[in-house]
Amino acid sequence: DTAVSQTPKYLVTQMGNDKSIKCEQNLGHDTMYWYKQDSKKFLKIMFSYNNKELIINETVPNRFSPKSPDKAHLNLHINSLELGDSAVYFCASSLDRASYEQYFGPGTRLTVT
Amino acid sequence: KNQVEQSPQSLIILEGKNCTLQCNYTVSPFSNLRWYKQDTGRGPVSLTIMTFSENTKSNGRYTATLDADTKQSSLHITASQLSDSASYICVVTYSSASKIIFGSGTRLSIRP
Numbered sequence: 001d002t003a004v005s006q007t008p009k010y011l012v013t014q015m016g017n018d019k020s021i022k023c024e025q026n027l028g029h030d031t032m033y034w035y036k037q038d039s040k041k042f043l044k045i046m047f048s049y050n051n052k053e054l055i056i057n058e059t060v061p062n063r064f065s066p067k068s069p070d071k072a073h074l075n076l077h078i079n080s081l082e083l084g085d086s087a088v089y090f091c092a093s094s095l096d097r098a099s100y101e102q103y104f105g106p107g108t109r110l111t112v113t
Numbered sequence: 114k115n116q117v118e119q120s121p122q123s124l125i126i127l128e129g130k131n132c133t134l135q136c137n138y139t140v141s142p143f144s145n146l147r148w149y150k151q152d153t154g155r156g157p158v159s160l161t162i163m164t165f166s167e168n169t170k171s172n173g174r175y176t177a178t179l180d181a182d183t184k185q186s187s188l189h190i191t192a193s194q195l196s197d198s199a200s201y202i203c204v205v206t207y208s209s210a211s212k213i214i215f216g217s218g219t220r221l222s223i224r225p
Binding site: 043044045090102105107 | 147154155156157159162200202211213215217
């Protein structure tokens with residue numbers, strides 16, 4: 001059974017469009033994260049939610065807005081997509097905000113043309 | 114400046130050989146250090162987690178060491194297998210675990 005799932009796996013869209021990536025975890029974890037992995041393979045944290053509450057919000061454009069309808073879901077909505085948004089986006093979860101171990105989803109490869 | 118640097122950037126070894134990957138960090142105050150394995154097209158998977166007081170931790174053929182004084186960690190892989198081909202990422206958490214920095218990874222290729 002998939003622990004952390006993301007949809008879609010691939011997303012190709014044009015500049016200026018708005019798109020969403022969905023993430024769900026069935027581990028019963030309280031904390032969820034969004035990461036961006038660029039072409040140089042650097043992983044950077046974007047957001048973290050604990051029990052539906054935003055606890056980490058790194059410097060990302062406000063075109064990116066996370067939404068957590070419940071603690072098992074953390075969706076990422078991106079407005080006015082730009083070429084530089086092309087990357088692989090990973091969702092992850094951990095037992096709580098102090099837990100060291102994070103479980104990652106399979107990633108969503110976003111290509112903006 | 115808080116940084117995590119890994120070396121080498123890439124490494125190719127023959128199946129069955131051992132190898133050691135390095136991670137140096139400059140974050141403060143340190144909380145914990147993790148090593149992740151990331152297969153191509155997949156999300157990272159945790160290998161080991163070490164806190165300040167832990168010097169070594171093993172997970173099968175993977176052994177991680179941590180020297181909190183010199184702020185260095187290493188990941189030793191014994192008797193490498195083809196399935197070990199992946200990127201290995203060092204991740205350091207600091208400031209009461211509220212901040213996370215990922216290293217750029219070491220790309221390891223195992224040749225038969």
